[in-house]
Amino acid sequence: MLLTGNYSSTIQLMLAMLKSKFSLKQLGSVSTFLGIQVQHTKTGLFLHQQPYARELLHKSGFASCKPAPTPMAPKPTSSSNGADLFHNPSLYRKLAGSLMYLTITRPDIAFATNHICQYMHQPTNQHY
Structure with missing residues (x-):
């Protein structure tokens, strides 16, 4: 579980509540979480x-x-x-599943990813 936020007092309160019920390890600042890189900047976190x-x-x-x-041609040919x-x-x-996971930080490819996922049952060379 990853806890983050703007208010450290609220985070500390949440951690105290969790520690009262569960055994926790605090690993400090995050740099990678579930394959997502986390960069700390002056204005917040960049994923x-x-x-x-x-x-x-x-x-x-x-x-x-x-x-x-x-991410795709303006007029994709959808006929197979x-x-x-x-x-x-x-x-x-x-690859389609991997692209779906990539849309977490790249919403700009979500439409194109959805388009290719519509052909997973019988993909063609054109779809690839």
């Missing part, structure tokens, strides 16, 4: 998943691709009629 995103690009074979200004089925549907599903 990102840059290492996770890089690993995902390598696993999918897209590490050397150029960045795009948008006549398209070749993707050779490894399990890989497609893993």
Whole structure:
């Protein structure tokens, strides 16, 4: 469990209440939590998943691709009629799930991620 907030007195009160019921370990300042990197700034916390995103690009074979200004084509072709089925549907599903987890810190890819998840039952090369 991760407790954070702007009011240290409230956090300390919550910790005291939890300690009265449970055995706790306080590990201090957080730097990584569930694969999410936490950077402390003057104005608060900045959450990102840059290492996770890089690993995902390598696993999918897209590490050397150029960045795009948008996560998907403006007019995606949603028809899969006549398209070749993707050779490894399990890989497609893993990558789609990984992209869903990435949307925690990257809401800008949520629409495109939802779009590819609609084809998990029978992904094509075009969808990949």
